[in-house]
Amino acid sequence: MSYSLSLPIPSAADSVDHYLRAIKAFPLLTAEEEHDFATRLQRDGDLEAAKHLILSHLRLVASIARGYAGYGLPQADLIQEGNIGLMKAVRRFDPERGVRLVSFAVHWIKAEINEFVLRNWRLVKVATTKAQRKLFFNLRSMKQNISGSLHPDEIAEIARKLEVKPADVIEMESRMGGRDIALESNGDDDSDDNWSPIAYLEDQRPEPSLFLADQQIEIMETKGLQHALDSLDDRSRHIVESRWLRDDGGATLHDLAAEYGVSAERIRQIEQKALQKMKTIFASQF
Numbered sequence: 001m002s003y004s005l006s007l008p009i010p011s012a013a014d015s016v017d018h019y020l021r022a023i024k025a026f027p028l029l030t031a032e033e034e035h036d037f038a039t040r041l042q043r044d045g046d047l048e049a050a051k052h053l054i055l056s057h058l059r060l061v062a063s064i065a066r067g068y069a070g071y072g073l074p075q076a077d078l079i080q081e082g083n084i085g086l087m088k089a090v091r092r093f094d095p096e097r098g099v100r101l102v103s104f105a106v107h108w109i110k111a112e113i114n115e116f117v118l119r120n121w122r123l124v125k126v127a128t129t130k131a132q133r134k135l136f137f138n139l140r141s142m143k144q145n146i147s148g149s150l151h152p153d154e155i156a157e158i159a160r161k162l163e164v165k166p167a168d169v170i171e172m173e174s175r176m177g178g179r180d181i182a183l184e185s186n187g188d189d190d191s192d193d194n195w196s197p198i199a200y201l202e203d204q205r206p207e208p209s210l211f212l213a214d215q216q217i218e219i220m221e222t223k224g225l226q227h228a229l230d231s232l233d234d235r236s237r238h239i240v241e242s243r244w245l246r247d248d249g250g251a252t253l254h255d256l257a258a259e260y261g262v263s264a265e266r267i268r269q270i271e272q273k274a275l276q277k278m279k280t281i282f283a284s285q286f
Helices: 016-023 031-044 047-055 058-066 075-092 101-120 130-142 152-162 166-177 208-230 234-244 253-260 264-284
Strands: none
Touching: 016 058, 016 075, 031 047, 047 075, 058 075, 058 101, 075 101, 130 166, 152 166, 208 234, 208 264, 234 253, 234 264, 253 264
């Protein structure tokens, strides 16, 4: 079952302070009221009952979202993601299990905010495995010296408490301690301080489209050359190939003159006539 409710969820254009004052106007539910609304939602799909359940727990979301303020993400976005988790919890809440919605919803709210933080805290993902996620959300609070590096004893203790490898603790501390660098500099291009990654991360290889175009041209030229050579008589072709297409630098006019028993000038005339014919045939193909 899915539903859409008009809730006072903050956006980039809203004031978070105004939102926080607004949600305090929604009353908390008693255990009996909560059970009644949850039963109506589960049994009848009553959207009005779902609305009461959600509105009465918005302040819970705001409280949880405040705990993620240290990651530098907009509070409004954190609250909004938490509210999504709250709505998922309301949809799955079973009033007959004897557990209050507040206890059930905490997991869903935190899970949604956690995913948002991991997706947006850095352009490069810092936590992908289960152990890395555990470290990401606990390492900062477990460090005794927030501004300094971890001591070997601290690393061993944190690894033991979180049931991860010491190497994982060291790696996560390094990832979280690194700063983001802009790809392009916004300052004076002549300043050494503004040497930006875009200067040395640029791929100098041609774009695939240009590479394919050059490759196609090379194929066409090769085929065109072969077609032009095939149009010559045997003597003319041999002269052109001997003069221009040999790897040893090619034969001289006098070499070919001696081979055919004619003057070097005659070889030059045959060569020029053959080259002109080839040029005409080659040009007609493109």
